[in-house]
Amino acid sequence: MTRDIPGDLWKRLTSTVGLVVTGHDGTTNVMSAEWSYFVNKQPLYAAVALGPRTASRRRLEAAGEFSLTLCAEDQAALADFAGSFSVTDVDKTSSDLVRLGTPEVTATPWVTGGVLAVECRLRRTVPLPAHTLYVGEVVAAHLPDDPARPLVKHGGMHTLGAPAPRTAVVAAAQLRPDGTLRVAATGPATETAPMWQVTLQPPDGPPIPLGMHAPSSHGDLLTDIPLPPETDRSLLPAHHVLVARGRATRGRAAVSVEASPAGHHRTPDEATLPGAAR
Template sequence: MTRDLPGDLWKKLTSTVGLVVTRHDGTVNVMAAEWATFVNKQPLYTAVALGPRTASRRRLEAAGEFSVTLCAEGQAALADFAGSFSVTDIDKTGSDLVRLGTPEATATPWVTGGVLAVECRLRETVALPSHTLCIGEVVAAHLPDEAPRPLVKHGGMHTLGAPVRRTDVVAAAQLRPDGTLRVAATGPAAEARAPWQVTLLPPDGPPVRLGAHPPTPHGDLLADLPLPPAVPAHGLRVRVERGHATPGTATVSAPRPAPTTGAPR
């Protein structure tokens, strides 16, 4: 650990490159934004962080709208090109790789061929020390007939690998102020409807089964269970199992003190 932050620490971020299109003064420009993401679900907002010398920031603010295309893996060359030149250098839309779609809710076109394209109306700008965060509300979305795999930016540009195969149950347990035991766990989605098995592991003595418990609507476990009267409340651990997954274990933590009136939760 160091207090001297490396200058390229931001390259540890993993993201999907966004192609940001602006339309202003009768001209259209496309630029690549490595920091493009959704920041609100309902209504759906997206945000792009634009640097201080980016001409698209001024164009975007003047137009009050923009579009973002999340790049597919086949658009690595286009993302590199769009991020290498400014609209003040050249009209990038003349490239054969820049294919623009017709907007439906704004006057700003969008780049076709990506994982997703959205038209946005600018709702807010947030001035950061070097960059400006431009936040827009999504007012139209364009999805391809067949979803391509995304282009992944992590330092360099990468393709998306195979899905991670989850095999482990992850669990936590905590005593509640009323003396019950709250147990939470997640596990492989393939067994999302199977019941959860919870077992107490006292520091001295044999394991104590606390039975089978149904999953939540999301397939997880969140249950408040009574402690058997003969089991001491200190030094406890739990084991949570489901199906063929590797069981999860956890130390039972002490109950949190009740919040005082007006205290934040």
């Protein structure tokens, strides 16, 4: 372990490669932007981080708008090309691989063939020590007729493998100041056994069933369970909670104890409601 920060640490990031199109002075340019993300849901905002020597910075600022295409896995060659040359070197839109779609809301075309493309109006410019973050509001979206698989940047460019299977329940448990046991769990979706089974396991002795519980609107479990009257709450930190659902590997959690500082009142935005921390 070291506190030194490697100069290429940023390459450990995993992201979808973006193609940013800008229009200025009657010309159109397309460039690759590895750091392209959605950064707000409502309204939907997209952000791209551009380096200090990027000619598209002044073009984007002058136009006040841009388009962003998130590349599909068969656009690796195009992403490499668009990131290897500047608009001051050559008109990259002359390449056969650059196929531009007609904008619907802005004046900026967009690259077709990606996972999706969005037209954006510039809403924020955030100067960083080297890069500049441009945040745009999505005003139009273009989706392919057939869903495409994304091109992934993680050092080099990669395609996605098989979906990561979810085979296990993950659980947490906390004794609340009112004496109830809060249990949270996630796990693979199941139609045949949607209910969650919760059991309290003492360090010695038989398990104590705590009932079957309905999933939240997200399919997860977040519930406060009254404990049996005979439960010695002082011994609960030595217990474990077991959560089962269908055929998934059951989840196991130690029981933590929630502190209740004097004068502190929890409010709904402190994640006391199901889904509040999403």
